[in-house]
Amino acid sequence: MRPDKHTHDTDASDAAPPVAASTLFRQSAVQGAAVILVLSLAWPYFGLRGTPLPWPETALGIGAVALLLARLSRQPAWWLWIHALFAPAGWAVSRLDIPPGWFLLGFIVLLLFFRGAASGRIPLYLSNAATVEALGDIFRQNKGLRFVDLGAGIASTLVPLASALPDRQFTGVENAPASWAIGRIRTRRIANVFWRHANLWDQALADYDGVYAFLSPAPMAALWQKALREMKPGSLFVSNSFAVPDVSPTEIVEINDTRQTQLYCYRIP
Ligand SMILES: C[S@@+](CC[C@H](N)C(=O)[O-])C[C@H]1O[C@@H](n2cnc3c(N)ncnc32)[C@H](O)[C@@H]1O
Structure with a gap:
């Protein structure tokens, strides 16, 4: 399905x-x-x-x-x-x-890319290549088929993952119009990527074996509650850089990149 x-x-x-x-x-x-x-x-x-x-x-x-x-x-x-x-x-x-029209234009362009920052304190920045590779290893070891990137940006995580793991299915959920449009163009010919314009809080998680989030500290407590409510036991929740407050991760994967990225992995009980 x-x-x-x-x-x-x-x-x-x-x-x-x-x-x-x-x-x-x-x-x-x-x-x-x-x-x-x-x-x-x-x-x-x-x-x-x-x-x-x-x-x-x-x-x-x-x-x-x-x-x-x-x-x-x-x-x-x-x-x-x-x-x-x-x-x-x-x-x-x-x-x-500066003519005021330029400020209006700048504001509109920013909003098209940074809607998430205005509405939920989640700006756009991208997982780097080393992180995406580590994520691929995590999903490879995880036997599941379906993975979702909540707040998927311009699909720069899903495009390489979908090509590295062609037998798995990836969903990207993004609500900033410009980022979504770029992701849509990038994924339009990739059969194992489903690209959605939607609010991540409205995304049902029950069908997924792995959920990836690279967001900000602000939504982590609420997102973990959503994961606990919706994800099936044994599935995996991975957060890039932002730990769930007061919850011990099952594993922390440390990436050897310049910003010493940490992937916090939580197995759903
Ligand atoms: C830090 S970026 C991560 C992008 C991508 N996942 C990656 O790792 O490269 C977070 C993304 O979440 C999006 N976002 C923020 N709030 C959202 C919401 N409520 N629903 C869907 N996407 C959202 C932002 O627009 C932004 O593109």
């Missing part, structure tokens, strides 16, 4: 774990609070003195206050940088006199 039709479930909803929306809200609140705080002091101050608002200094002030608020509310380290630089960078870019 084929696990899925070849492609195009175009109505992928965004039933990601709630963490995404709450993060967006939290970070917007930090930046918004900094803007309101600095402007509510700077505007009256310079207004009463009858001098125009000095935008470079104001932008730096907003960055400093946003950094402080982010520190005080214990945001992850990389958010501190974003908060500190956002307003100054915004001011600097506004000086370049």
Whole structure:
């Protein structure tokens, strides 16, 4: 039985774990609070003195206050940088006199590739060749026939796997339109790859002997619960780089690549 039709479930909803929306809200609140705080002091101050608002200094002030608020509310380290630089960078870019249409275009292109980052804190980056080779070895040792890559990017994992293991079936699930379209083109003549435009949270896992995920820390706890609910006993869940919190992997495969990739393998009980 084929696990899925070849492609195009175009109505992928965004039933990601709630963490995404709450993060967006939290970070917007930090930046918004900094803007309101600095402007509510700077505007009256310079207004009463009858001098125009000095935008470079104001932008730096907003960055400093946003950094402080982010520190005080214990945001992850990389958010501190974003908060500190956002307003100054915004001011600097506004000086370049770039027509606004370019920003809209850039935003649309980013969204077409990074929809997962906006909706579920899962950006696009690709498994490297050494990792794909190790994954092939893991699946080869695993007797099962069907494997699924949840968040399959541009099919750069599935294309080599399908050619290395022609007797197995591979499904790729991707919801970013541009990545999905590139993957669709790359897999269109590969008989043992089923390429879907769908939300990974809507992908049923019961038919698969192996599930591969290279996502981010954000969805791992919820994804593991989904795997436990849906995957059959004895099947294999492999996560590249991001361990399931508080669950001991059955095995960790260490890849000898520059980033010392680790594949966390969990056998479903
Ligand atoms: C880190 S990339 C991994 C790509 C590929 N699996 C690989 O290993 O090279 C994660 C991918 O998951 C996709 N993604 C994020 N959220 C998703 C969702 N809810 N449903 C389907 N795909 C999603 C992203 O668009 C991105 O392409």
